[in-house]
Amino acid sequence: xxxxxxxxxxxxxxxxxxxxxxxxxxxxxxxxxxxxxxxxxxxxxxxxxxxxxxxxxxxxxxxxxxxxxxxxxxxxxxxxxxxxxxxxxxxxxxxxxxxxxxxxxxxxxx
Amino acid sequence: xxxxxxxxxxxxxxxxxxxxxxxxxxxxxxxxxxxxxxxxxxxxxxxxxxxxxxxxxxxxxxxxxxxxxxxxxxxxxxxxxxxxxxxxxxxxxxxxxxxxxxxxxxxxxxxxxx
Numbered sequence: 001x002x003x004x005x006x007x008x009x010x011x012x013x014x015x016x017x018x019x020x021x022x023x024x025x026x027x028x029x030x031x032x033x034x035x036x037x038x039x040x041x042x043x044x045x046x047x048x049x050x051x052x053x054x055x056x057x058x059x060x061x062x063x064x065x066x067x068x069x070x071x072x073x074x075x076x077x078x079x080x081x082x083x084x085x086x087x088x089x090x091x092x093x094x095x096x097x098x099x100x101x102x103x104x105x106x107x108x109x110x
Numbered sequence: 111x112x113x114x115x116x117x118x119x120x121x122x123x124x125x126x127x128x129x130x131x132x133x134x135x136x137x138x139x140x141x142x143x144x145x146x147x148x149x150x151x152x153x154x155x156x157x158x159x160x161x162x163x164x165x166x167x168x169x170x171x172x173x174x175x176x177x178x179x180x181x182x183x184x185x186x187x188x189x190x191x192x193x194x195x196x197x198x199x200x201x202x203x204x205x206x207x208x209x210x211x212x213x214x215x216x217x218x219x220x221x222x223x224x
Contacts, residue, residue: 033212042114042201042215043153050210088153097143097155097166098203098213 002027003099004072004089012107019079021104023072023089032065032072033090033098043088046074079108112136114216116202122222123192131187131219133202142185143203143213144177146170153201159185192223 004023013019023032031050035043049056049065049072056063062075072091076083086103115134123129135142144156157167159177176188185204189196199220203213 030210035215037153040199040218040220042217043203045212045214048212092210095166096141096158096205097168098145098153099155100153102152 002029002091002093002095003101004032004091005101006087006089006104008104009102010105010107012109013079015079015081015108015110017079019076019083019106019108021074021087021089021106023074023091023101025070025072025089025091027091027093029067029091029093031092032063033092034061034063034072034074035088035090035098035100037086037088037103039085046087076106079106081108081110084108112214114202114204114214116200116216116219118219119217120220120222122224125194125223126191129189129192129221131189131200131202131221133185133187133216134183135185135202135204136206136214137183139204139206139214141165141205141207142177142179143205144187145201145203145215146198147201147218148195148198156187189221192221194223197221197223 004025007022033048034046060077065072088103090098142159147153157171199218201218202216205213
């Protein structure tokens with residue numbers, strides 16, 4: 001299975017703090033993608049990191065990838081209340097479909 | 111910015127009825143997907159579609175389900191005889207190419223089977 005497992009399951013921080021979420025997976029990958037889902041809404045793609053990349057930035061997001069440890073992390077800097085959502089990693093190998101875990105539920109308190 | 115759209119946003123149907131969920135993927139995308147999310151559970155893959163045929167499907171996607179791209183813009187999911195357990199959010203997604211690119215998701219259709 002190319003499913004990722006996010007950790008922690010839930011994270012609660014104050015506005016302005018940084019939030020770090022981790023992802024572990026088991027298979028070899030082509031890339032790893034991070035998505036956000038607001039309650040009851042569709043998933044929004046955040047960032048894609050390829051297997052030959054170690055770090056990638058997009059705005060307030062920083063993603064790292066360690067293929068030797070089969071792990072990735074997502075850092076959201078200077079968090080805002082609007083960042084409150086569930087975050088999912090999706091390791092992508094040979095299969096085209098995405099397989100989602102249970103996610104990290106991030107709550108940013110104003 | 112182009113986006114994936116889905117209609118209806120909410121569909122209520124009686125058990126045993128047929129439903130068709132509609133999606134308009136981003137216009138230059140080539141791969142299309144359906145996922146579902148039962149309330150409080152994970153997002154689950156149903157089916158992927160490329161070049162007018164199913165390329166992959168999950169165990170969930172049994173004979174009660176079918177997909178179609180009836181014209182150049184729409185992508186539909188049909189459930190022939192709905193069951194109570196089909197109640198879920200159904201998400202359509204599309205991507206410009208294969209697994210090396212991100213998927214763009216629609217806002218979902220909430221299907222309630224009574």
